[in-house]
Amino acid sequence: MLQVEDIHTYYGTSYIIQGLTLEVKDGEVVCLIGRNGAGKTTTLRSIMGLAPPQRGLIKFKGEEITGKAPFSIVRMGIGYVPEDRRIFPDLTARDNFEIARRGNSRKSSGGWTIEKIYEFFPKLRELEDHKGTEMSGGEQQMLAIARSLMGNPDLLLVDEPTQGLAPLIIESFVELIKSLKQEMSILLVEQNASFAFSVSNRGYVIDKGKILYHGSIDDLRENKEVHDRYLAV
Amino acid sequence: MDIASLLNCLADPGCMAGQIISGIIIAMVLFLVASGLSLILGVLGLLNFAHGSLYMIGAYFTYTVMASIGNFGVALILAPIGVGICGVILERFFIKRVYGLDALYQLLMTYAFILIFDDVVKFIWGIFDLSIRMPSLFRRPPVTAIGTIVPFYYLFLIVVGVLLVVAIWLFLSKTKYGKIINAAASDPEMLMCLGINVPFVYTIVFGLGSLLAGVGGALACPLRAITPGMGFAVIIESFVIVVIGGMGSILGTFVVALMFGLMRSFGILGFPFFELAFIYVFMAVVLIVRPAGLFGKVRI
Numbered sequence: 001m002l003q004v005e006d007i008h009t010y011y012g013t014s015y016i017i018q019g020l021t022l023e024v025k026d027g028e029v030v031c032l033i034g035r036n037g038a039g040k041t042t043t044l045r046s047i048m049g050l051a052p053p054q055r056g057l058i059k060f061k062g063e064e065i066t067g068k069a070p071f072s073i074v075r076m077g078i079g080y081v082p083e084d085r086r087i088f089p090d091l092t093a094r095d096n097f098e099i100a101r102r103g104n105s106r107k108s109s110g111g112w113t114i115e116k117i118y119e120f121f122p123k124l125r126e127l128e129d130h131k132g133t134e135m136s137g138g139e140q141q142m143l144a145i146a147r148s149l150m151g152n153p154d155l156l157l158v159d160e161p162t163q164g165l166a167p168l169i170i171e172s173f174v175e176l177i178k179s180l181k182q183e184m185s186i187l188l189v190e191q192n193a194s195f196a197f198s199v200s201n202r203g204y205v206i207d208k209g210k211i212l213y214h215g216s217i218d219d220l221r222e223n224k225e226v227h228d229r230y231l232a233v
Numbered sequence: 234m235d236i237a238s239l240l241n242c243l244a245d246p247g248c249m250a251g252q253i254i255s256g257i258i259i260a261m262v263l264f265l266v267a268s269g270l271s272l273i274l275g276v277l278g279l280l281n282f283a284h285g286s287l288y289m290i291g292a293y294f295t296y297t298v299m300a301s302i303g304n305f306g307v308a309l310i311l312a313p314i315g316v317g318i319c320g321v322i323l324e325r326f327f328i329k330r331v332y333g334l335d336a337l338y339q340l341l342m343t344y345a346f347i348l349i350f351d352d353v354v355k356f357i358w359g360i361f362d363l364s365i366r367m368p369s370l371f372r373r374p375p376v377t378a379i380g381t382i383v384p385f386y387y388l389f390l391i392v393v394g395v396l397l398v399v400a401i402w403l404f405l406s407k408t409k410y411g412k413i414i415n416a417a418a419s420d421p422e423m424l425m426c427l428g429i430n431v432p433f434v435y436t437i438v439f440g441l442g443s444l445l446a447g448v449g450g451a452l453a454c455p456l457r458a459i460t461p462g463m464g465f466a467v468i469i470e471s472f473v474i475v476v477i478g479g480m481g482s483i484l485g486t487f488v489v490a491l492m493f494g495l496m497r498s499f500g501i502l503g504f505p506f507f508e509l510a511f512i513y514v515f516m517a518v519v520l521i522v523r524p525a526g527l528f529g530k531v532r533i
């Protein structure tokens with residue numbers, strides 16, 4: 001589904017992503033965990049074409065996407081939920097779905113409609129006429145995820161969805177990710193390792209722009225350093 | 234100063250109605266130009282000093298259509314579309330290169346285009362003032378009301394102006410495209426991440442803004458001389474309106490254009506030669522009290 005091969009990304013002269021390789025296979029949920037400033041967001045921005053890598057290769061469904069414009073990458077089937085949610089202040093929930101709705105040429109069956117979104121997120125039906133600025137953090141996060149689904153992604157990149165949310169809401173997001181998994185592959189960026197591990201098939205640990213470890217969730221749980229750094233409270 | 238004649242006029246319903254009408258007429262043309270400027274500033278963050286030149290081109294295109302076909306209705310459609318196309322070309326090849334750059338670069342490029350357009354106009358249409366005859370449709374007796382006479386074209390201008398305010402407002406606030414434009418103004422990068430071709434949206438917005446300037450130029454034709462440099466006064470006044478109204482607010486632009494027109498038409502009675510000073514003082518006060526403009530949203 002997604003192959004990132006040895007990418008190097010700079011912000012101006014700052015060398016941020018220093019030769020990173022990762023892969024997401026069909027139907028997988030893969031998490032990318034790491035401390036604040038490790039380069040998780042920059043990795044996603046590199047994939048989306050928002051911070052194009054200067055070297056390296058990114059392939060999606062076998063096709064090279066390095067250097068493509070972000071909107072073309074989205075149209076090829078990648079959805080992006082950024083870390084600060086980026087809700088448009090003047091638009092209602094429904095407006096968000098309308099502008100994000102894309103033609104559904106890739107997928108033959110189903111596809112996301114506003115009605116299907118509301119079945120999936122009943123709360124958003126109640127909030128359809130509310131502006132994003134009038135919603136709670138958890139509701140905004142739901143809106144941010146729901147709106148990216150309107151583009152019918154085959155791969156969803158989600159950046160720290162649990163950030164700033166209450167434990168009870170985080171629990172409901174576990175179920176959410178598990179049901180989304182039925183329909184698409186997911187690359188999940190998290191600092192909350194216990195949340196990430198409870199929904200993922202595999203994981204990568206990133207530090208200073210490089211992958212430190214990768215393996216199955218069980219391997220990661222057993223790794224002493226990962227445990228001490230990211231799971232010990 | 235001539236306060237007495239201002240007071241006399243305020244006491245006389247006929248004179249007052251006349252001044253109000255002429256203030257509204259000033260406002261309608263300015264609104265159209267300023268709304269395009271406001272759209273471009275609000276969505277693209279671009280200080281487009283060449284916007285007045287697009288207004289001027291709208292007037293010259295109208296002149297040409299009138300000279301060749303002689304139908305004002307056709308001119309009113311063709312001239313703005315022509316200006317919109319000029320805007321699209323301008324954006325595609327030049328303007329898009331200065332987005333997000335320091336305002337100084339934007340000023341330099343758009344100011345350069347004022348000079349270029351003025352010379353192009355002189356080259357094609359000559360250096361002398363041109364004018365068109367009042368279109369035959371409007372050559373009918375003026376309407377008399379509340380002791381003042383209102384030329385028929387004025388009524389037409391007011392109706393068209395109000396219809397356009399409503400149409401622009403409906404387009405921006407009710408349609409999917411309007412919502413995309415709104416989202417592009419607040420977070421273009423996120424919009425791109427929803428699969429929307431934002432550079433294309435920018436081109437369309439610049440084209441629409443130019444088209445509005447073109448409508449202003451076309452509608453002004455029967456009232457004013459068509460002359461190189463006619464865009465300059467208009468661009469300054471439009472900027473004042475956008476700044477006072479708050480950029481990106483169509484309603485704000487309309488209300489402030491009306492205030493501007495009335496201040497001018499009454500100010501010219503009481504304070505001939507100084508009527509514009511009032512407006513600038515007013516702008517300074519607004520900017521001190523509400524830096525985002527009267528109707529602008531304060532964004533952080």
Ligand SMILES: Nc1ncnc2c1ncn2[C@@H]1O[C@H](COP(=O)(O)OP(=O)(O)O)[C@@H](O)[C@H]1O
Pocket residue numbers: 011014016034035036037038039040041042043
């Ligand atoms: N726009 C930027 N310009 C310069 N440096 C940046 C920018 N954004 C992030 N950085 C730096 O890049 C590094 C990685 O940041 P980021 O990818 O946001 O980390 P994470 O998402 O893992 O917290 C940090 O050291 C951060 O300071």
Ligand SMILES: [Mg+2]
Pocket residue numbers: 040041042083
């Ligand atoms: Mg981050």
